[in-house]
Amino acid sequence: xxxxxxxxxxxxxxxxxxxxxxxxxxxxxxxxxxxxxxxxxxxxxxxxxxxxxxxxxxxxxxxxxxxxxxxxxxxxxxxxxxxxxxxxxxxxxxxxxxxxxxxxxxxxxxxxxxxxxxxxxxxxxxxxxxxxxxxxxxxxxxxxxxxxxxxxxxxxxxxxxxxxxxxxxxxxxxxxxxxxx
Amino acid sequence: xxxxxxxxxxxxxxxxxxxxxxxxxxxxxxxxxxxxxxxxxxxxxxxxxxxxxxxxxxxxxxxxxxxxxxxxxxxxxxxxxxxxxxxxxxxxxxxxxxxxxxxxxxxxxxxxxxxxxxxxxxxxxxxxxxxxxxxxxxxxxxxxxxxxxxxxxxxxxxxxxxxxxxxxxxxxxxxxxxxxxxxxxxxxxxxxxxxxxxxxxxxxxxxxxxxxxxxxxxxxxxxxxxxxxxxxxxxxxxxxxxxxxxxxxxxxxxxxxxxxxxxxxxxxxxxxxxxxxxxxxxxxxxxxxxxxxxxxxxxxxxxxxxxxxxxxxxxxxxxxxxxxxxxx
Numbered sequence: 001x002x003x004x005x006x007x008x009x010x011x012x013x014x015x016x017x018x019x020x021x022x023x024x025x026x027x028x029x030x031x032x033x034x035x036x037x038x039x040x041x042x043x044x045x046x047x048x049x050x051x052x053x054x055x056x057x058x059x060x061x062x063x064x065x066x067x068x069x070x071x072x073x074x075x076x077x078x079x080x081x082x083x084x085x086x087x088x089x090x091x092x093x094x095x096x097x098x099x100x101x102x103x104x105x106x107x108x109x110x111x112x113x114x115x116x117x118x119x120x121x122x123x124x125x126x127x128x129x130x131x132x133x134x135x136x137x138x139x140x141x142x143x144x145x146x147x148x149x150x151x152x153x154x155x156x157x158x159x160x161x162x163x164x165x166x167x168x169x170x171x172x173x174x175x176x177x178x179x180x181x
Numbered sequence: 182x183x184x185x186x187x188x189x190x191x192x193x194x195x196x197x198x199x200x201x202x203x204x205x206x207x208x209x210x211x212x213x214x215x216x217x218x219x220x221x222x223x224x225x226x227x228x229x230x231x232x233x234x235x236x237x238x239x240x241x242x243x244x245x246x247x248x249x250x251x252x253x254x255x256x257x258x259x260x261x262x263x264x265x266x267x268x269x270x271x272x273x274x275x276x277x278x279x280x281x282x283x284x285x286x287x288x289x290x291x292x293x294x295x296x297x298x299x300x301x302x303x304x305x306x307x308x309x310x311x312x313x314x315x316x317x318x319x320x321x322x323x324x325x326x327x328x329x330x331x332x333x334x335x336x337x338x339x340x341x342x343x344x345x346x347x348x349x350x351x352x353x354x355x356x357x358x359x360x361x362x363x364x365x366x367x368x369x370x371x372x373x374x375x376x377x378x379x380x381x382x383x384x385x386x387x388x389x390x391x392x393x394x395x396x397x398x399x400x401x402x403x404x405x406x407x408x409x410x411x412x413x414x415x416x417x418x419x420x421x422x423x424x425x426x427x428x429x430x431x432x433x434x435x436x437x438x439x440x441x442x443x444x445x446x447x448x449x450x451x452x453x454x455x456x457x458x459x460x461x462x463x464x465x466x467x468x469x470x471x472x473x474x475x476x477x478x479x480x481x482x483x484x485x486x487x488x489x490x491x492x493x494x495x496x497x498x499x500x501x502x503x504x505x506x507x508x509x
Contacts, residue, residue: 156455157477159453165265
């Protein structure tokens with residue numbers, strides 16, 4: 001069954017076989033878990049975070065037991081994953097939303113964050129002073145000068161969102177001792 | 182500009198309360214997009230719901246569990262990010278208690294610039310409608326709920342278009358997308374499982390970590406800082422529709438002194454302006470980064486450094502940063 005689920009996700013099964021596996025794959029907790037773990041593996045291969053972490057401890061345990069099974073198939077999975085995930089999600093109510101992010105992924109920007117450094121341009125300010133800014137930032141970007149400190153967006157993002165990560169919190173708490181309650 | 186001790190959103194509160202009184206979670210409104218918008222904003226506060234949502238913003242994806250109940254007029258909410266080391270935020274109205282069991286620390290704060298899905302509107306629908314044109318899109322079944330898409334088309338290029346999918350019976354936003362000028366999705370939230378209504382147990386909004394640690398350390402500084410202070414800084418040319426919410430000092434790691442923060446909002450998007458010493462080695466050139474809706478722009482001003490972060494296009498962040506000046 002495990003092999004069948006793997007094959008299903010890789011798009012290697014005929015239509016009637018795929019239907020049978022979709023039906024069968026959620027018949028037991030064990031197979032549901034397999035199905036789910038394989039999706040998580042697919043996600044992590046593509047650099048996405050977990051879609052839905054109902055059973056994180058089990059996932060981690062299962063992941064550590066199966067580190068390399070799907071890795072060589074990356075190319076196949078990327079080609080067929082969305083279609084299969086969509087079809088399966090429609091069929092299997094318990095994993096009804098699994099395919100969603102995968103489907104939407106095509107619309108998401110996946111390139112890494114762009115960092116630009118621009119020379120201070122007096123003229124540029126008039127560009128955006130009007131209510132209709134130019135869509136394109138100042139020309140002559142991408143030239144990152146080496147003597148400039150690296151942009152640290154995370155500190156500001158954390159303050160803006162008011163959602164400190166535990167690592168951030170430890171940094172802050174080290175500066176001033178917290179009071180015992 | 183309002184004084185820091187009477188932030189602009191105080192003026193919105195009566196309208197919010199009125200919204201609560203007028204909204205009933207019964208039949209969906211007709212074809213008026215503004216009514217749909219009002220209902221969606223209200224449902225995030227007044228409905229009880231429990232579920233898990235995924236949030237993708239540019240390169241970042243996170244999965245968050247949320248439970249929200251309303252007892253009388255009080256909102257209670259528990260938010261647990263499921264990635265990384267365990268932690269959670271328990272929220273009572275605007276009071277936030279962030280539990281970090283590994284550090285045995287609970288961090289107290291008040292909601293200032295934070296926005297937690299599905300409560301994505303920080304102002305009444307009328308304020309949102311002053312900056313965006315709402316319209317009704319298609320209806321769709323999302324994770325078992327029928328919902329109505331509400332589109333928000335910005336009236337200018339200073340903000341991003343957005344669409345929210347509002348559940349028919351309650352109005353709760355189940356899914357939301359933010360687009361760039363090319364209509365590509367750059368940020369989205371979606372519930373992956375959701376219960377709405379009476380089935381949500383009230384004890385699910387309590388901290389799950391509190392009982393696990395015998396002796397918590399309490400950091401009250403973030404809450405003290407959130408009370409606000411006159412920073413001495415002003416944005417002389419704020420983008421149209423953005424009102425100042427508050428200004429305060431924030432302690433940030435690696436800084437010898439607190440950083441000034443001014444918060445602006447147009448009812449959907451928010452902008453934080455940070456002003457601090459341009460410490461060694463000083464930054465001499467402007468710099469920016471964009472990831473999803475998160476835009477970051479740094480503008481050196483001699484011995485001071487202005488950094489703007491918000492869910493706005495780069496040109497908007499530039500306009501804000503370049504008009505920062507000392508308040509006369």
